[in-house]
Amino acid sequence: MSLAASPIRFPDTSSRPVMTRRAWWLVVLNVLIPGSVQVLAGDRKLGRFGLGATLVLWALVVVAIVVSILWPTVLYTLASTTITLWLAALVLLFYAVLWVVLTLDTLRLIRLVKTAPKARGWLAVLSIGVVGLLAGGSVWGSYLAITTSGFLSSVFVAGPSEPPVDGKYNILLLGGDAGPDREGMRPDSMSVVSIDAETGQAVMIGLPRDLEDVPFPADSPLAAVYPEGYGAIDGCEVDVCLLNSIYTEVELKSPEMYPNAVAEGSEPGIEGMRDAAEGITGLTIQYYVLIDMYGFESLIDALGGVDINVETRIPIGGDENNDGVDGWIEPGQQHLTGYYALWYGRARYGVAGGDYERMARQRILQEAVLRQFTPANVLTKFQDVANAGADVVKTDVPQGMLGYFVNLALKTKELPITNVELVPANGVDPMDPDWDYIRSLIEPAVYPPTPEPTEGEG
Numbered sequence: 001m002s003l004a005a006s007p008i009r010f011p012d013t014s015s016r017p018v019m020t021r022r023a024w025w026l027v028v029l030n031v032l033i034p035g036s037v038q039v040l041a042g043d044r045k046l047g048r049f050g051l052g053a054t055l056v057l058w059a060l061v062v063v064a065i066v067v068s069i070l071w072p073t074v075l076y077t078l079a080s081t082t083i084t085l086w087l088a089a090l091v092l093l094f095y096a097v098l099w100v101v102l103t104l105d106t107l108r109l110i111r112l113v114k115t116a117p118k119a120r121g122w123l124a125v126l127s128i129g130v131v132g133l134l135a136g137g138s139v140w141g142s143y144l145a146i147t148t149s150g151f152l153s154s155v156f157v158a159g160p161s162e163p164p165v166d167g168k169y170n171i172l173l174l175g176g177d178a179g180p181d182r183e184g185m186r187p188d189s190m191s192v193v194s195i196d197a198e199t200g201q202a203v204m205i206g207l208p209r210d211l212e213d214v215p216f217p218a219d220s221p222l223a224a225v226y227p228e229g230y231g232a233i234d235g236c237e238v239d240v241c242l243l244n245s246i247y248t249e250v251e252l253k254s255p256e257m258y259p260n261a262v263a264e265g266s267e268p269g270i271e272g273m274r275d276a277a278e279g280i281t282g283l284t285i286q287y288y289v290l291i292d293m294y295g296f297e298s299l300i301d302a303l304g305g306v307d308i309n310v311e312t313r314i315p316i317g318g319d320e321n322n323d324g325v326d327g328w329i330e331p332g333q334q335h336l337t338g339y340y341a342l343w344y345g346r347a348r349y350g351v352a353g354g355d356y357e358r359m360a361r362q363r364i365l366q367e368a369v370l371r372q373f374t375p376a377n378v379l380t381k382f383q384d385v386a387n388a389g390a391d392v393v394k395t396d397v398p399q400g401m402l403g404y405f406v407n408l409a410l411k412t413k414e415l416p417i418t419n420v421e422l423v424p425a426n427g428v429d430p431m432d433p434d435w436d437y438i439r440s441l442i443e444p445a446v447y448p449p450t451p452e453p454t455e456g457e458g
Helices: 016-032 036-041 044-070 072-079 082-110 117-155 221-225 245-252 268-281 296-302 338-346 354-372 375-380 382-392 399-413 435-446
Strands: 168-176 187-196 202-207 287-292 306-310 314-317 325-329 332-336 393-395 418-421
Touching: 016 036, 016 082, 016 117, 036 044, 036 082, 044 072, 044 082, 072 082, 072 399, 082 117, 117 382, 117 393, 117 399, 168 268, 187 268, 187 354, 202 268, 202 354, 202 435, 221 268, 245 268, 268 287, 268 435, 287 382, 296 338, 296 354, 296 382, 306 338, 306 354, 314 338, 325 338, 332 338, 338 354, 354 418, 418 435
Parallel strands: 168 287, 202 418
Antiparallel strands: 168 187, 187 202, 287 393, 306 332, 314 325
């Protein structure tokens, strides 16, 4: 067929059946291969540009799929880099504009008035509906990329990465108990998570806040002040010399001990707690994560609440005699909003087990929140989650390590977490801790012995 006889470029405009069939072909081609319509029936220069852009987009999608399968860490790293996110936002905006231009030009080329009257509405609706989905999705994706970039920049620092130590990444988790009824912030929940750098296997070590005589590594500035342990000889600079008092003392009384803390994305009090955690566990701790437990309420609300099987009746407010209680969280399977989840993890008065039972509840709450962090849940509520997360989380994990840790976290979610609680039920006396015994609990959990081969194996 000669070009002049092509019903696509040179149709018989007097024939409604021909123009209607041509219109449907052009609309479908515009949906499947943007730019092809202009190459066949319109401005070939615009068509070649649109077609080239379409092929580039397909190539990028194929490359992303291949990389996600073969080298997922690379993809996660790119997706968590500010420059990449801004570039992605600009690219998505470009495609949104391009699809609108190509679709409007397609509607011009099909000459609706020459098509069958019954087909005109469907042709217009399909064209506009598809471009609305494509362009709208691109604009939303661009917005998501920009918001993500802002969130990551506000939470994560720009700094060098730390290598694993003996194959492990050890992270100090601190739950800061700030709130309208509390003056200042103090770490009320402390644990160390040790993660195998290859398999993602995680061990969570719970540190009671009332540990006494806490030791420090030899190179810690606190070791020079408290060589026999925190407050062991002549007391300390605050009212009580417990583990969680170290943050308060260093932050308020001796911040000069850690002059580089703020510049490195931390705080003097947090660095004091890091040294204490290293002294207790014998592990090198590369990073910390501080979660504001009061702000945690907004994060849980942003995620739509959490589902928890409440084992005992939990008071909201009140004292050890349950005076002044504002309400109760009843036993059973409960869907908790942020307010009730905060009290579930925070309450210690009027509950059997006191601080140690509360430690267990906080672990349950942490695991419940992790379950809520599914891609679908986070994406559908991303703006609220990002706003809440920026107010809740403080960390010195560098942004450049996010891709690696995201990939590692996906492995961790597939494996059972080993818990080591340093509590009396496990033989730990917080008032007179046996540090060698404590480390004997931690060592085999973090570095489980390799099973010896049985006879016949080799």
